[in-house]
Amino acid sequence: MVDSNRHPVRFADREDAGKRLGEALRERDLGIDIVLAIPRGGLPLGRAVADALAVPLDVAVAQKMGAPGNPEFAIGAVAADGSVWLNDEAIDGRGVSREYVERMREETAAAARRKEATYRGSRSPLELRGKRACLVDDGVATGATVRACIERVRGDDPDSIVLAVPVGSPRTVAELESLVDEVVCLETPSSFRAVGQFYERFDQVSDEEAQSYLAE
Missing domain, CATH: 3.30.1310.20 (PRTase-like)
Known part of the structure; x- marks a missing residue:
């Protein structure tokens, strides 16, 4: 986790944030086997992270x-x-x-x-038992959906769970650290009010666009 009392980074868009997050995860060499994106906003990032780590992408929905x-x-x-x-x-x-x-x-x-x-269509969910899973979203504010997704992933008995987000509320990120094996958060600015304030472009992701990231 990065403590950002300095002026926080703004991401161009979700794809840019995903590329930076993928680089950070690759540098940490956590041995991640699968990336799970939280739709819809997490899918553009999840695609970039999965590509950076050369692992499969699936969804965790809450x-x-x-x-x-x-x-x-x-x-x-x-x-x-x-x-x-x-x-x-x-x-x-x-x-x-x-x-x-x-x-x-x-x-x-x-x-x-x-x-x-x-989102998944006819594709079967990927097996998580014994795998090192990385849960990805475009940011965390209250962390409500992330917490439910963590419980969902834990129920499939993975070897470990990493939560990876570009930006988050310092308080929420600190709380989430006790729920997973590791949190990778690029920015935890003290000025945090909402996830969208740290993106230059933060358009809503359509269902069709979200599905396209899984199909790639």
Whole structure:
């Protein structure tokens, strides 16, 4: 992890960030066997990282669970296999009922499964058991979807899990270090407010574009 009290680097776009991240991972020589990108924003980076390491690329899919009346506020996240991370502090603080949480968990898991099927198509998921897996996204703010994806990947019994992102909230990155074997984060600026502020171009990635990275 890089502690960026200096002026942080801005990435031209996700492909540029992926190339820099791939170089950093290659220099560390972590013996990574497979790259798992978190759609949609993680796929352009995942493609660049997988190419830099000459390893296969697959997806790890999770979706945020929104709070009652405020779907943009994440009270947790659920992966395609049902693996869940819950923000208990937010749930308790907002008085969210357990019935709501369970209903949203089921609905969100179903949505994540549909998204995973859309991206992967007829391709079978890659085997992770005994492999050294690298989970990649375009950045971490609260880290909700990343946490659910970590649980998803851990359930497939890999030998180790590396989380690799170009930029992240210092607090969130520090919290995530306890959940994986290693975190590689190029920038952890004290000025962090949102992932997009560290990209010159941060357009939304379409489903079609995301799928094209897996097909390469």
